[in-house]
Amino acid sequence: MQRAVPKFGFKNINRVEYKAINLDALQKLAEEKNLSAVDVQTFIDAGLADKNDRIKILGNGELKLKLEVKAHAFSKSAKAAIEKLEGTIETL
Numbered sequence: 001m002q003r004a005v006p007k008f009g010f011k012n013i014n015r016v017e018y019k020a021i022n023l024d025a026l027q028k029l030a031e032e033k034n035l036s037a038v039d040v041q042t043f044i045d046a047g048l049a050d051k052n053d054r055i056k057i058l059g060n061g062e063l064k065l066k067l068e069v070k071a072h073a074f075s076k077s078a079k080a081a082i083e084k085l086e087g088t089i090e091t092l
Contacts, residue, residue: 018073019043019053023081024061026069039070040092057082 021043029046030038043049057069059077069082070090082089 016054018056019049020056020058021048021071022058022060023063023078026057026067027061027063027065030065030067036066037068037070040072063087 025048026038029035029042029048033042033046035042040049040055043055044051049055054072056073056075057071057078058075059081063081063085065087066085067082067087068090069087070092072092074082074089074091079089
């Protein structure tokens, strides 16, 4: 029976998947659209996420602008980089 129907691992039904957006993408988006505040709708309009995606900001890249960022989750390095430039963070 094991050879006919092998089973490997399991699918965790409680897992939350995030759409990852790095600081360099955030910087590029803010420069192109001349933004001081970025939220989920901004990412959807820019094509970086779908309307059902949960967004997590990751700390890869460099941020140069003071931004007000609203997302579902933040990495520690992203929080530090945004707050270093006196920006604000809001977790949804």
